[in-house]
Amino acid sequence: xxxxxxxxxxxxxxxxxxxxxxxxxxxxxxxxxxxxxxxxxxxxxxxxxxxxxxxxxxxxxxxxxxxxxxxxxxxxxxxxxxxxxxxxxxxxxxxxxxxxxxxxxxxxxxxxxxxxxxxxxxxxxxxxxxxxxxxxxxxxxxxxxxxxxxxxxxxxxxxxxxxxxxxxxxxxxxxxxxxxxxxxxxxxxxxxxxxxx
Numbered sequence: 001x002x003x004x005x006x007x008x009x010x011x012x013x014x015x016x017x018x019x020x021x022x023x024x025x026x027x028x029x030x031x032x033x034x035x036x037x038x039x040x041x042x043x044x045x046x047x048x049x050x051x052x053x054x055x056x057x058x059x060x061x062x063x064x065x066x067x068x069x070x071x072x073x074x075x076x077x078x079x080x081x082x083x084x085x086x087x088x089x090x091x092x093x094x095x096x097x098x099x100x101x102x103x104x105x106x107x108x109x110x111x112x113x114x115x116x117x118x119x120x121x122x123x124x125x126x127x128x129x130x131x132x133x134x135x136x137x138x139x140x141x142x143x144x145x146x147x148x149x150x151x152x153x154x155x156x157x158x159x160x161x162x163x164x165x166x167x168x169x170x171x172x173x174x175x176x177x178x179x180x181x182x183x184x185x186x187x188x189x190x191x192x193x194x195x196x197x
Contacts, residue, residue: 058075
């Protein structure tokens with residue numbers, strides 16, 4: 001009789017334990033959503049909302065406070081603008097060279113560095129250092145060098161040589177060369193990335 005009581009108590013306690021484990025599992029399942037909530041809110045607030053709002057604003061003429069509905073006129077203006085198509089071409093131009101040049105160059109340089117027997121780690125470190133430099137910082141240096149008005153170093157050098165200064169990015173004659181500089185900057189940065197991957 002006492003044995004039956006003990007086994008009943010044991011089976012009851014084990015069933016209670018199983019039920020409490022199930023309840024804990026149920027509660028834990030909802031905890032994941034609590035941890036994911038800040039990320040979802042950030043995506044909604046900083047990605048989804050701006051995209052939807054930008055699309056809505058594309059049908060309006062706005063000065064920031066007053067909005068007038070103009071339908072598809074903004075799209076018509078953009079699609080008939082030569083500046084828009086020039087920027088589309090430049091975007092594809094830079095993207096094309098990033099894909100065609102950076103990935104193969106990264107593989108070539110990685111193979112060359114891996115074939116070196118002595119100082120391989122030092123070479124990897126030295127070669128990867130530019131990638132650690134923020135691309136924003138590198139772009140700021142480019143802006144400092146090529147700025148047309150605020151004493152750009154390139155214009156200063158041209159004037160010192162007796163040559164006329166240039167508005168590198170706004171002048172159609174030289175903007176392609178400025179684009180080359182930015183493209184080279186992006187290519188250099190990505191080449192270091194693909195080397196390390």
